[in-house]
Amino acid sequence: MTKYGMAINKTRCIGCHTCAYACKMQNGVAKGARWNRVLTEGCDVEDGALGQYPALSRSYLPLACQHCENPACQRVCPTGATYKDEMGRVEIDYDKCIGCRMCMAACPYNARSFNWEEPVHQPDFVYGDKDVPQRTKGVAEKCTFCKERTDRGEEPRCVQCCPLDARIFGDLDDPNSEVSKAIATRHGYQLLEEQGTRPQVYYFE
């Protein structure tokens, strides 16, 4: 079995947001929505710093769908629109989504974005990979691990575009994959482990 996962090297992340915007371009994510957010940790402004001068620190947390092994969103979805696919990804069938937003209440990571209105694109055309399905108003959406790209054997766009090579994508079920090795040797950890969602996105320093 294949179980796609990702490991993100937080030490390498410089907070350039390239992954966030590459993701928007790849997936045609509309104005006001980001499937992939780069958070400045512990700060109330982006690119802020923690501590007292001169002992300042700053760290970034790139955050998107964690593609949990035990996904809270999939559990609560009334129609099965959210599902765990055979490659271990959490995906959404937009035709089945009734827009109840139960998944958004259930997700501990605030990974989901809802189409409160008909998606607005800036610039004013539908950008993105031609294989990525368009969403309409009234459905939830989120990171798909670039389903369309990974199905073609390519890496997710955020992994490909990261200028610092901070992201590693691969098969968690294969102990020899680069991602599995990074998690094993670099003490990879998951976000909000105590919630028991068992994310397939790991972080390491």
Add this chain to the structure above:
Amino acid sequence: MELFKRNKVATAVLVVLAAVGIGAWVWQLMNGLTVTGMSNGVSWGTYIIMFMFFVGLSAGGLIVASSASVFHIKAFKKVALPAIILSTVCICLAGMFVLIDLGGIQRVWRIVTGPNPASPLVWDMAVITLYLIINILYLYFMRKGAERAVTIVSRFALPTAVLVHSVTAWIFGLQIAKEGWFTAILAPIFVASAMDSGLALLLIVLAVLNGTGRFETPKELFASLAGLLATCIAIDAYFIGCELLTMGYPGASGAETLAIMTSGATAPFFWFEVIGGLLIPFLVLVFAKNRQKTGLVVGASVLVVAGVLCKRIWLLLTSFATLNIEGAPGVMGADGWSLLGLYAPTLVEIAIVVGVISVGALGFMALASKLLVPAAQTETAPAKVRAAAATDLDFDPQTA
């Protein structure tokens, strides 16, 4: 529809409000839920609050009516009919609020063709439908005077009523992601606050019906229902107290959530509920002397209903106030990126809520005209006099 004819002004106002509400809903369907104050940060709002509130309000009626036959409380039988009418109307409104909240109502049939049995929402839809069917059967058998059938239906009605509130609570209570919701006591709390708010609304409606001579509730029964209300308030307060203590005592993440309720964004609602919705009405109703005074009972009941509405508000919104994973820029709120969940209902939401409640009031009037025989026609002379004196549904607790 005799009640409509007798209350022309009220009917006209309600029809206009309902029409405005329907218009607002059509506007929402055309533009999407962006016309509401909800956002990725606070993804549920007024509609879900009203959904919880009306599921709760519908409890009083069915519980009073069915305990009349389950526990052989003969006195309660007298008010079974208006109680069930109220319960039916409220559960319909609750269902309407869920549907209005959906972003893709045109795909709602998917819940029937491909339900996910792990989803509490699926079970809630199922149990609410069952509850509505039981209410309608109850009305039907009562109308026909089929005593035996009523007894049988009531055996199912009581557990279904408890289930409706529990499953509604589990929509929230099973979500580990939300600190303020994830607690085993949420279902009992929902049952308790459903009982007190439902009973309070029933008392208000009975007093109004009394005032108009449409339906006579014996004074002793009114007082004994008020006593039951006091008990329910105490149980509700006890459950909430248990939960607050468990949240606050370890001084950990639960205490942070508690701080939002006691001194943060949802504090006004929290304190109104504790003082206005639980403490004051309990102190009023705990004395038998006060329970004899219709005005005081109705006043306390209004406070209880308002208090439970406030409880629905703080319960829902407190858990949206902060994010589990913090960091700038946060999530997209209604007015841009935000580290906190910010929410205020828009005019569209308010118009829809007012419209739905107006539809409910019209529905109640229609059912009451059809099913409730005016006391003046069947009962004693004093009732006739009172019926003649009261010309409309406007109720003044001071004079009743």
